[in-house]
Amino acid sequence: MKTINLVGYGNVGQHIANMFSHLTDFQLQAVYTRTPIEQENLPFENVLSLDEMPFADLTIISVKDDAIAEISTQLPYKDSLVVHTSGSQPMEILSSKNRKGVWYPLQTFSKEKTINYAEISFFLEVEYERDRQIIEHFTKSISSSYCFLNSQQRKQLHITAVFACNFVNHLWTISEDIASKNQIPFQFLHPLIKETVDKIQYLSPKQAQTGPAVRKDLTVIEKHLQTIENESYKEIYKLLTNSIIQTHEL
Amino acid sequence: MKTINLVGYGNVGQHIANMFSHLTDFQLQAVYTRTPIEQENLPFENVLSLDEMPFADLTIISVKDDAIAEISTQLPYKDSLVVHTSGSQPMEILSSKNRKGVWYPLQTFSKEKTINYAEISFFLEVEYERDRQIIEHFTKSISSSYCFLNSQQRKQLHITAVFACNFVNHLWTISEDIASKNQIPFQFLHPLIKETVDKIQYLSPKQAQTGPAVRKDLTVIEKHLQTIENESYKEIYKLLTNSIIQTHEL
Numbered sequence: 001m002k003t004i005n006l007v008g009y010g011n012v013g014q015h016i017a018n019m020f021s022h023l024t025d026f027q028l029q030a031v032y033t034r035t036p037i038e039q040e041n042l043p044f045e046n047v048l049s050l051d052e053m054p055f056a057d058l059t060i061i062s063v064k065d066d067a068i069a070e071i072s073t074q075l076p077y078k079d080s081l082v083v084h085t086s087g088s089q090p091m092e093i094l095s096s097k098n099r100k101g102v103w104y105p106l107q108t109f110s111k112e113k114t115i116n117y118a119e120i121s122f123f124l125e126v127e128y129e130r131d132r133q134i135i136e137h138f139t140k141s142i143s144s145s146y147c148f149l150n151s152q153q154r155k156q157l158h159i160t161a162v163f164a165c166n167f168v169n170h171l172w173t174i175s176e177d178i179a180s181k182n183q184i185p186f187q188f189l190h191p192l193i194k195e196t197v198d199k200i201q202y203l204s205p206k207q208a209q210t211g212p213a214v215r216k217d218l219t220v221i222e223k224h225l226q227t228i229e230n231e232s233y234k235e236i237y238k239l240l241t242n243s244i245i246q247t248h249e250l
Numbered sequence: 251m252k253t254i255n256l257v258g259y260g261n262v263g264q265h266i267a268n269m270f271s272h273l274t275d276f277q278l279q280a281v282y283t284r285t286p287i288e289q290e291n292l293p294f295e296n297v298l299s300l301d302e303m304p305f306a307d308l309t310i311i312s313v314k315d316d317a318i319a320e321i322s323t324q325l326p327y328k329d330s331l332v333v334h335t336s337g338s339q340p341m342e343i344l345s346s347k348n349r350k351g352v353w354y355p356l357q358t359f360s361k362e363k364t365i366n367y368a369e370i371s372f373f374l375e376v377e378y379e380r381d382r383q384i385i386e387h388f389t390k391s392i393s394s395s396y397c398f399l400n401s402q403q404r405k406q407l408h409i410t411a412v413f414a415c416n417f418v419n420h421l422w423t424i425s426e427d428i429a430s431k432n433q434i435p436f437q438f439l440h441p442l443i444k445e446t447v448d449k450i451q452y453l454s455p456k457q458a459q460t461g462p463a464v465r466k467d468l469t470v471i472e473k474h475l476q477t478i479e480n481e482s483y484k485e486i487y488k489l490l491t492n493s494i495i496q497t498h499e500l
Contacts, residue, residue, distance in 0.1 A: 065470070088462075088470050106442050108460045113449055121438040145441060149434065156432040159474050159487075164425040164439050165446045166461030167490045168418045173455040173497060175414035182406040184399065188371040189414050190451070191395060192356050196415045197447045199363055201440070205423040210358045211416030212338075220315070220338050224409050232493055237409075239489055240417045243482055247423060 002134065003029040005056040006044075007071055008063035009037060011109050012085060016062055017044070019117045023141050029056055050074045058134060060085060060103060061094075069093045081131050087158035090151035091125050100127040101135055104154060108165050122146040123154055174233055206247070213244035252384065253279040255306040256294075257321055258313035259287060261359050262335060266312055267294070269367045273391050279306055300324045308384060310335060310353060311344075319343045331381050337408035340401035341375050350377040351385055354404060358415050372396035373404055424483055456497070463494035 004026055006016055013031075020028040020043070030045040031037070032053055037046050047053050053075060059082040063071055068084045072095040075082065082094055083101035094100040102125040107115060122139045124146060126132055132148070139146045149157060172193065176186040199208045212220040221241055228234045254276055256266055263281075270278040270293075280295040281287070282303055287296050297303050303325060309332040313321055318334045322345040325332065332344055333351035344350040352375040357365060372389045374396060376382055382398070389396045399407060422443065426436040449458045462470040471491055478484045 065467075088473060106438070108442060108446055108449065108458075113452055115445060119441045119444065121441050123438075145438060147435070147438060153432050153434060155473075155477055156428055157434055158470075159478060160425040160429045160434070160439060161442060162461055162463075162474065162487070163421045163428070163483075165442050166459070166463060166494070167421050167486075168443075169446055169450070169455050169459055169461075170463075170490055170494050170497070171413045171417050171421070172450060173459065174493075175410040176455050178406055178413070179410045182403050184403060184407055184410070185397070186454075188356070188373075188395060188397060189410060191369045191371050192358060192411060192415050193418075193447060193450070194369065195365060196358055196419055197443060199358065200419070200422055200443070202363055204436075205419050205426050208358075209416070209419055209423065211412055211419075213412075213416060213420075217315075220408075223338060223405075224412065227405055227409060232496065233413075236417075236489055236493060237412070239486055240420055243424075243486060244416070244420050246482065247420070 002026050002057040002138070003054075004138070005030050005032070005053055005059040007032045007050070007053075007059060007061045007075075009033040010062065010064075011111055012105070013062040014111070015107075015109050015115060015117075016060060016085070016105070019142050020044075025141060026058075026138055030054055051076050053077070055080060057081065058083065058138060059098070065089050069095070072098070081126075081134060083135065087123075087154060087161065090155075091127065092151070099131055101125060101131055102151070102154065103135060103139070104157075106157070106161055108169075118143050120145065123149045123157060125150060125154065171236075174236070178228075178230075178233070209244065209248065211244070213241040214248050216245060252276050252307040252388070253304075254388070255280050255282070255303055255309040257282045257300070257303075257309060257311045257325075259283040260312065260314075262355070263312040265357075265359050265365065265367075266310060266335070266355070269392050270294075275391060276308075276388055280304055301326050303327070305330060307331065308333065308388065309348070315339050319345070322348070331376075331384060333385065337373075337404060337411065340405075341377065342401065349381055351375060351381055352401070352404065353385060353389070354407075356407070356411055358419075368393050370395065373399045373407060375400060375404065421486075424486070428478075428480075428483070459494065459498065461494070463491040464498050466495060 028044045030047045032047045055077045062085045065086050078097040080098050082098040083103040087104050091100050091102050104123040105120050107120045120143050124135050179186045278294045280297045282297045305327045312335045328347040330348050332348040333353040337354050341350050341352050354373040355370050357370045370393050429436045
């Protein structure tokens, strides 16, 4: 049984703590939080000062990006494996007193929505070759979707995730806004959205492209631009339409 | 048993013809195509000239937007219900010799991918109140997701669909492009994409927004902009980031 410490109990930290409920080879030993966790019969020790943190085989730091470096220096033990969970920070920001690594769960975590952890992709990095096994073993026990990336690749991955998730969700926000302003219940768009996603399980997104831009249907595009009232939405429509045309001309 | 004619057998037309396989109250009587359909034992008459089209209770015109008006004048019968399937064309473009209507299936149809027709939303419009019942009965026999919209609303709906489907798919194309340039298999982003969609079944897209822009994490945003090499992607990143910040400030 390997012991694991968790530092930070925010949105992502709480999801990480939940991942342990089914694990047999790994025990969540202690969680560091600045304020006590208000829940009875915690399955782990709730530590309120980093000094009290007991030694662990693996320590997961899940705090805001700009606090990672400082927190990693304050751990009271050394020569252990310490990973952070940030998509945008290099492994190097961790203190050298422990063996460095990254364990980045690529997912959009909301407190309001439970997640099937077996359906998360994890991106791993370790400073020392000998730590590959423990981080891989731990990750495998949660999900079969993982790969090792270096910090440079992870930086790019984080950008791909912003396009694939954050920006996509914003386009749905715009879509819902236009729908609601025209008394069209957004639920009627859900089947279209579901199929749009289903398609890219079978086709590459480039192959799956439909719509007036890829057809170069300038009449429809011009009509849409005349119809869109919000100037900011109009700019987005123009830029994405031109980008589709460019992409499919190459 | 009501009879239905289909005019046009392109991408959408073929999917419409397939929808009839399970219907008991409606029969696909004849399909007009410019060239013979190369398939044996067709369950309908394949008509190669519009003049030969037999009278039907409902005629569905599924041809290119700019051919709808002309085709509707060429039908050899009158005083029947004739609908088109275009999201961007008003009902009015149809010839007045028949009773006008619209039957718009909102979906992204690709020939390479089958679709569960019960999961399509249909948007209906009729010129005469008495035609509501037949178009509603016909639609209900395929899908429970439908509503009546006027031509003005449908025009807006088409724009919401471009944002929710076509533009979203393009962001995935960009995401895959960046991933592949950095040797990251795009399949690892599928769980994130799936969860992004699942979330908006429970939360509105606006509530579901995550990422650096909604957190106003200018450090990460600045780092991303320095990392993105493609100028066109950089413009899209900037515009969508600003739009997210604006939307969530209101």
